[in-house]
Amino acid sequence: MKILHTSDWHIGKQLHKYDLAEDLNLFFDWLISYMKTEAVDVLLVSGDVFDQANPSQAAFKQYYDVLRRLVQLxxxxxxxxxxxxxxxxLNAPKELLKAFDITVIGGAPEHISELFVAVEKNGEKLVVAAVPFLKDRDIRKSVAGETYATKIEQIKAGLQTYFSNINLYYQENHSDxxxxxxxxxxxxxxAVSESERDIQIGNQAGVSAHMFQGVPNYVALGHIHKPQAVSEEDYIHYCGSPVSLSFxxxxxxxxxxxxxVKNQHVDNITIVPIPKQRNLLAFAGTLEEVQQQILSYAKETALISLVEVIVNEETESLERRQAFETFVNEQPNPRLQIVKSRLTFANKIRGASEAFAVGTDVADVTPMQMFEKKLELQSGLHNTEELKAAFRDILQELDL
Ligand SMILES: [Mn+2]
Known part of the structure; x- marks a missing residue:
């Protein structure tokens, strides 16, 4: 029996307002042809099907289109x-999709027994505990006045209990x-990337791989977009997002x-690379250097390259600002599109530090200004531009 594990499709995703629907369409074409050729029996999609809680009509259409094609397999x-x-x-069409042999588990059900899906194909059997993303309330009893540290501890303990109950239920009902x-x-x-939005109070709520106790034969994870086997535990895998969703x-x-799977054992785990249809690039330097990099860029992929431009100039001037704006808006290379750009000056006319006088109301300060101020006060940082870029991405992810 062949099982294909994918996750984090993020249908509807835009990269700095650039729609990635085409990237996903090409992935879906490739996926379906792969599944057909290799006669895949089971497809697992481990969460983040859509990018938004309320997907657009176009995102729904793309979802149902790919399901319609998958059903024929x-x-x-x-x-x-x-x-x-x-x-x-996700659950709204659940009953209808059941008729097409598609099981959807949108959120944690009342009882964990509802997560178990038994599959039998070609004389081989398996059972899947289809655990969705678990919200705080699924795993933690909220206590008034709790401290930050204990909240994290509670979430970790809650997750551990939840997954050990899954193991227990398996051992009692489906063992062997x-x-x-x-x-x-x-x-x-x-290892995380910029585009994972951490709802469970940041990465501190991460749990140890030991939590699975070696009971499952394979753990099919989603959430982290960079594909990887988790630590030494080679049965726990993040397959990653199928297309690059952030720089x-x-x-x-x-x-x-x-x-x-052969005779109830893992015969092998194959990492199948997805053909790259688009390059994401970052060009940094002075305006002239960046212009040069952009004009000489000549790589061909099915989809045009998306570019992040970071220009650092010596001294602030209106003329430099205008030259930057003009170049970003009118860059002539048809193989790429600039979707994100930033201009910084080593010598500012008016720095972020002057935006805060003593007694400034916090409501008048943007999160970005606050972050810049914090960086200023932190001595010995060499990567402030990177940190600012990362923070800007977080703000954008959160729509702040
Ligand atoms: Mn994701």
Whole structure:
């Protein structure tokens, strides 16, 4: 039996207002042809199907289009909700999709027994615990007046209990059957990228890989966009997002994981690289240097390259600002599009520091100004521009 593990499709995603629907369409074409050729029996989608809790009509259309094509493959499909998904939105067509052998688990159900999906194909059996993203209330009893540290501890303990109950339920009801656990969470030891939105109080709520106790034969995780096996535990895998969703993922080789099960054992785990259809690039330097890089860029991919431009100039001047604006708006290379640009000056006329006088009301200060102020006060930082860029991305992700 062949099981294909993918996650973090983020249908509807825009990269700095540039729609990535085409990237996903090409991935779906590739996925379907791969599944057909390799006769994949089970498809697991481990959360973040949509980018937004309330997807656009175009995003729904893309979702149903790909499901319609997948249904023709005679393949069991299991889809779980991620932190970006609204459980209610994902669950709305659940009963209808059941008729097409698609199981959807949008959010944590009343009882964990409802997470278990038994699959039988070609004389081989397996059971999947299709665990979606777990919200605080699914795993933690809120206590008034609790401190930050204890909240994190509670979430960690809650997750551990939840997953050990999953193991327990499996051992009591399905033991000896090949066992896969799906999950959408941060497991410690994994490297993150800019585009994972951490709802569970940042990465500090990450749990240890030991939590799975070696019980499942394979753990199919979503949430982290950079594909990776978790620490030493080679049965726990993030397959990553199928396309690059942020500039921090520009170097990633995207993949799907294909698990072959024979006689109730893992026969092999194949990492299948997804062909890259678009390059994401960052060009940095003075305006002249960046112009040069952009004009000489000649790589050809199916989709035009998306570029982040970071220009650092010596002394602030209106003329430099205008030259920058003009270049960004009118850059002539048809192989790329600038979707994100920033101009900074080593010598500012008026720095962020002057934006704050003593007694400034916090309501008058933007989060970005606050962050810049914090950086100013922090001595010995060498990567402030990078930090600012990362912070700007976070603000954008959160729509602040
Ligand atoms: Mn995601």
């Amino acid at each position: 005679d393949c069991k499909i299991i889809i779980t909700g991620g932190n970006h998904d609204s459980p209610a939105v 059957t090949f066992f896969i656990v799906m999950g959408h969470l941060f497991v410690q030891g994994s 921090s993922e520009k170097e990633d080789q995207k993949q799907v994981n294909v698990l072959t």
